[in-house]
Amino acid sequence: MYHEVLMPDTEIVVKPRDVMPEGAQTLPAQYYVSREYFARELDMLFRQMWICAGRAEEIAAPGQFVVRELPGDNVVITRGPSGSLHAFHNVCRHRGTRLCTDKSGTFAGSIQCPYHAWTYGLDGRLIGAPHMDDVPHFRREDYPLHRVHVDCWDGHLFINMSDSPATLFQQLADLPAKFTDWRMEELRLGHRIVYDVKANWKLIVQNYNECLHCPNLHPALNRLSHYLSGENEPLQPTYMGGRMDLRPGIETLSMDGTCPRSLLPGLATDDQRRVYYYAIFPNMLLSLHPDYMMVHTLWPVAPDRTINVCEWHFHPDELRRPGFDASDAIEFWDMTNRQDWHVCELSQEGIGSRTYTPGPYSNREDLLYAFDRMIVQLHDGK
Amino acid sequence: MYHEVLMPDTEIVVKPRDVMPEGAQTLPAQYYVSREYFARELDMLFRQMWICAGRAEEIAAPGQFVVRELPGDNVVITRGPSGSLHAFHNVCRHRGTRLCTDKSGTFAGSIQCPYHAWTYGLDGRLIGAPHMDDVPHFRREDYPLHRVHVDCWDGHLFINMSDSPATLFQQLADLPAKFTDWRMEELRLGHRIVYDVKANWKLIVQNYNECLHCPNLHPALNRLSHYLSGENEPLQPTYMGGRMDLRPGIETLSMDGTCPRSLLPGLATDDQRRVYYYAIFPNMLLSLHPDYMMVHTLWPVAPDRTINVCEWHFHPDELRRPGFDASDAIEFWDMTNRQDWHVCELSQEGIGSRTYTPGPYSNREDLLYAFDRMIVQLHDGK
């Protein structure tokens, strides 16, 4: 079944979607409320896959560090004297003391436990352990900090907590090639807002991957970018996404649709009129605009709670410009974000109700249905 | 064993109570602290029986609604254009979103989900579902809001969450006939206080059904109405209650025992000197005074927590009177309520102790012992 629809305002061509299979419906409640399901997703997704942990610029200099948290995990990411990246669990190998309580900062060359002064190099090797040399069978090399893998893609920092992970670039598949033109590595942080969302992390991913809700929930967004515009890629093993088009006369997603910044250098003409939305599993939402990059990273706290870090990144030439002011883009997305997290929280609440029953998906919720299938397979093992 | 007791002040005749059977004692702790017992009471009492949900006057006009909550249940009660009552679970049939976040208000003719704009009539029928018509096997009539039964007795609103309940009036048995004279339907809300009581709902019901604690805990009440006065009905399948008498010279239960209001029209002479206290299972405490009606509705939140809504209702002629002031009755009961909830909370705390053991009931705690037997049967299935 294929039919192109000319919208009343004749501005867009709507690409039809496949018709959903009969019985295509949302997931049962346990996927969103059960502690057991939540733990399994942490184990099989967040601790097996590479997860986005921010930007390399946050630890640009040797000794700079950031701390990232998941339930039961607290990871320090830092840079060694030679510039190499290191990450490890923030737990002393002596008596288990949390080493570092700041969320970010700079180590003075080494990391010392506040309790008994065990001292580690920035690469995690144990380099000092008072009075342990009196214990004849003790060997320092047996007690490095527990290692976490770390790597970087175009300025995005990733960590992997599994023992022998595939490489980051195996996981990213064709994404690096797809987004080369945006030269993301050059971009720099302009603003960050941390949201505490009382909803399951998957509801946030699902909310991100359909715009069926836009006319009702985001009238401002819908005025800038028609909700039926653009096109989705089919679900990929490690990501899903698509693009939407700016309406005629609209320059970017901002409060008034104008763009006070130069467009990013190197973009193809088509991409100067598009916004790309990619959910990179399990925790990164990458939103590429003609003139800025927005990144959400999701940090599940509980089945019904997710810390959601939203960052806006700009070209350094713009950031350096006197009087640089990105409030047009920040305010626009902060407003839209809050609308989204609100309905995610309402969904969490309703799905947690005794009488919730799965409901039918429309054809425009195709990515959600595909994502759900992947999640079901994760839990049910085929 | 029968003996009438003339009290020292010679003002009352004490009706003797039956002697408690040997071994008649309070319930073991699990009835008050166990999550499992709590869930069973929600399922077998609060979700099987009609529960009082307030007064019809709160949703007098079409579109007006109130929301009522139990753990896992959130119910909207509203009135359709033709005046009929409707109630349903507050969960969208599409993706489970909570539809309505206000606790009360007025719908503008229909109910729209804030997420994807699915729209329901005030009777719960799905009347709009954007883009769902493209899904060939989708039929709107399959997705009404999940229904809750609703009915009204003399102005009291009741809901029932079971699939095929007996009628409200089957549950109420002879109560409507018993209280016809009070013309409760005519009465109107004068004041409401919501108490958050850190005690099991049954401790509140038990507290309500004996006045043995009155001389010690409520000296003011005991000055107005002697704690040994009056008479109890035996426990009925769906309610229990009794009456107490006002002392000579006392006109009603108020701070000073005088009554600045006309008595309710239509009361028999005897009833002008009495207060009736009826616990209507599972969640309504109906206290009928010569000149006003007090109603508590109980909303269990956890084994050790109950939201307790207390309302004072008066004759509309009184409410209309210039300078109407019911603070004499409100203040009196608010003080007495707080004394009661305090000891309920102390009991919850003590019963939750490791060393709590059931204790012996006196003959004046006959209704509690009968109520306990009903609760035991509920849990133990005979």
Add this chain to the structure above:
Amino acid sequence: MYHEVLMPDTEIVVKPRDVMPEGAQTLPAQYYVSREYFARELDMLFRQMWICAGRAEEIAAPGQFVVRELPGDNVVITRGPSGSLHAFHNVCRHRGTRLCTDKSGTFAGSIQCPYHAWTYGLDGRLIGAPHMDDVPHFRREDYPLHRVHVDCWDGHLFINMSDSPATLFQQLADLPAKFTDWRMEELRLGHRIVYDVKANWKLIVQNYNECLHCPNLHPALNRLSHYLSGENEPLQPTYMGGRMDLRPGIETLSMDGTCPRSLLPGLATDDQRRVYYYAIFPNMLLSLHPDYMMVHTLWPVAPDRTINVCEWHFHPDELRRPGFDASDAIEFWDMTNRQDWHVCELSQEGIGSRTYTPGPYSNREDLLYAFDRMIVQLHDGK
């Protein structure tokens, strides 16, 4: 292996410690985070052994009482008219009501339940129960408050919740003889600070029993008393401890090392230069200084939380002295306490991490290793 070490500053002789057995390491995480392990420690230690409940001076006069709490237990300790000590569970035998909500105070000769006025003597006997005499099979003597054993050692109040405990002095073994010279019974409370520590109670006991952490964490303490000074006793069945020596020129543990108080009368010359640190299982930390006594009592609340009551006691002659000011000692230990609780909390946090693994003990953590073995035996039954 024996070797005396002359420290660089030549001031102390370091007694060597035995070399730890190979594989001597800290306990697995469940000992600190599991609710099951926590409950077992409450049952098998805190409810079987005598626990320190403060000082007898707090209930010096008949009718004075204090309340002590463990999870599920709330115990009133009071003194009868003849001066004898009594303790009982704070739960009315009628309907389980918590009798006494104040944490300390004075009973006016008896204890009355606020609910139905059941009244108990200060020895816990039921002496009044309104309307219960109408119940023919009721006998007051069957309903005393549930008893708790209570005794006193040198002014320290102890309770025991088991049915038939060994005597307090059996548990204390040779401790009373060891500390006779301090005449602890004569000392009186000068100051109390209650700390709420987010750590397992055993981490606090372990922290107390090694000073390996002192140079790094407590530079001020280490300036007054060298961390390698002194000597430990081997672990005893019901306590463990040792002593440390004051550095030359240091008079006591205070902010500047001087002592504005007379030394305690009766101390041997050696003991005038020493601080004794004894952990008396399960909940008392007794720290005897030349001029004052510090006592910590530990009250576990959860696997990861302990209420820690710290008291400073002085000779009454000093307390009576005009302008008595013990802030030098209080401030010193309050600062040191806070440093300790901070690392205990960091350890709790790290041990609760998914990647925590037991770490190796040094030779100076001998008491901790011995204590751990006792705890393992408790849980594993040999």
